[in-house]
Amino acid sequence: MSFSVTDIRKDFPIFERTIRDGKRLVYLDSGATAQKPWAVINAQSDFYSKHNAAVHRGAHQLAEEATDAYEGARAIVAEFIGAAENEIIFTKSATESINLLAYAMGNAEKGNRFALTSADSIVVTEMEHHANLIPWQQLAKRTGAQLSWFKVTEDSRLDLSSIDQIITSNTKVVAITHQSNVLGTINPLEAIVKRAHEVGAVVVLDACQSVPHMKVDVQELGVDFLAFSGHKAVGPTGVGVLWGKAQLLDELPPFLTGGSMVTSVTMTDATWAQVPQKFEAGVPNMAQAVGLGAAFNYLSAIGMDAIHQHENSLTDYALKKMLAIPGITIIGPQSNDSRGATIAFTIADIHPHDVGQYVDSQGVAVRTGHHCAWPLAKCMNVPATTRASFYLYNDEHDVDALVEAVVGAQKYFGRF
């Protein structure tokens, strides 16, 4: 089956509407959240209209159907990333996934492999989204552990030249993004995973910007934990995933406690259920999990390799077209080598917020600001950028519309 953006766009009802007085919607903000196909919208709607009941609880038919749908979604997610079903924990977001992990580690008592003291270190990178920085920064503060980080080079890559000095025998956790949400840089993991495992540290991968866009197989990557959100992968908001190796999840203490994560409870004590239930206290976001299952089925039917290839050639086209605009600076790799379809840029003499406002008036939706990666913006020496991020439903016409709008912004603000 050939990859047809025209056909794909028909699956997404939002593209039937126009914006800003009848203009075609050019949606280039999928890095923030992706649009939803009918398959996902209908899956949630069907859950609520036909099968709604609290999972893992009621002694009735609806509860059975709801549980089947929810656990069925877990199986789909597991297969999508090459994991075992009991290694998939549903959360409300990737942010919650990473916080769950950081707080659970903070709960580890002496003797547990995850217990941290002032003798330990946590390693992150300068290009992390706040969601994969602040939970670790704060865990370091609470435990006294040292926080170290890989710096970003001038060409927007991780500086791994001092890897052995940054990941040391004291390192317990290495938390790193798979693909930068600002730069688009795809990080090489092999050397980091190898070094981390050499010293007995676990590798936590923020896969928010990779899982929706390329084939991600946790076995191949060799990481220990991985987090992503559903809504960036054409799934619903309100559902995220934490994946971890089964043995590690067994050793990890729980974070949120309450209903359905226990095996026995007395007035003074409780024992924990097996994973993944140990980490899923309370009635979960069931319709959203089911919607995520539908999202992954939708993406799988098109094919993750085909999606990645499409985005890769679109990035090629966009980089060439954008670099030809006078006064533009691409913040991120200038070449299409090991980079995803996220392009952040600045325009001489026009603030990103003003660029964003003008291109919006032309129907082009982009994001502006520091993109929840404030330390990265500081190290790239830009207060803010404009970011265009592409997905399976974007094509070269969208790139052309962006380029035309940016040139229009230059004319508009160049009047004075």
Place this chain on the structure above:
Amino acid sequence: MELDSLYQEVILDHYKHPQHKGLSTGFTAQVHHVNTSCGDEITLNLTIENNVITSLTWDGQGCSISQASVSMLSDLLIDKNLDEADVIVNSFSDLMASKGTSSGDPEILEDAVAFAGVSKFPSRVKCALLGWMAFKDAAIQSQGESK
């Protein structure tokens, strides 16, 4: 075009030629405010003598709306007493909260009525208010100092 109601000429003029930009050495209060969603920032030095704003200088970086707004604010408030300043600040805050239903009082706000169009763009209201919130903060701190 709707956009022209946002980017009035007088706004872009202040953006290109900011007034009272560059921090004074002395001040009764100095504040630093940041728009956390976009990173725009303003440092504002305020000097109040005998209840009158004798100096208001600032430095910052950000979009045309945030920078032009603080430029116009400094033009409006210098040499006003704190009661007069209060009336102007409240009038501007009301205009920003008007969601496009008010054109602003030119008697009070003078050129700053040009920001009326901003109130139709919810995501830009906080840009326009950045400098004004900084001033309010600085005025409170100054009054604290003088007590």
